[in-house]
Amino acid sequence: MLAVNLSDEDRWKKYNNFSPLVSVFKKFHPLNGEIEKRINQHTFPVSYKKNKYLVSPVDRNKFLFLIVKGVVRGFIKDGTNEITTWIAKENEVVGTIRNLWIEGDSDEYLQALEDVDLIAIPHVLSEYLYENFAEANIVGRKMMELYYRSAEERAYLCRISSAEKRYKRFLVSFPGLINRVSLKHIASFLAIRLETLSRIRAKI
Secondary structure (H helix, E strand, O other), rough: OOOOOOOOHHHHHHHHOOOOHHHHHHOOOOOHHHHHHHHHHHHHHEOOOOEEEEEEOOOOOEEEEEEEEOOEEEEEEOOOOEEEEEOOOOOOEEHHHHOOOHHHHHHOOEEEEOOEEEEEEEEHHHHHHHHHOOOOHHHHHHHHHHHHHHHHHHHHOOOOOOHHHHHHHHHHHHHOOOOOHHHHHHHOOOOOOOOHHHHHHHHH
């Protein structure tokens, strides 16, 4: 279970003395001092080594994570097969969306594909900010719009009939990931065989 006992000053020393989540939120809407104070008090930095799980189905996850450095993937298992459902990088917020707003288990895994630095965001903090600050609802709505569009793009990718066109679309929609994520995870994300992806890459 994630926990932190550091003071706000020590906790955020490497981040210019405040939570990076504050800067992310401010890109969407100005924040008042009380919101910033609560974010600094109730979020905290965590790190995971490459290939480690941030969350697995055995966890009762109570956090979202802002990626400060690194790449994270989400996946589910179908028997012994792993199906990569999304891949995210710096300045994106990730979590097990399937049980985000409801009590219950999730069959999702979150895995670090590089050494990652993250900011843990308790679900209870998100709920408190939504209930008490209009600004938080504006930020939440604008962020949700971005993630809805990203989810729509992922759904569209899976429906492109040509594997080659799917891969080319991936390069445009998710620039930079091809050099940071293993081909087996990209193949899984695009729902094509690894051998097929290798042939496509050799061709183009």
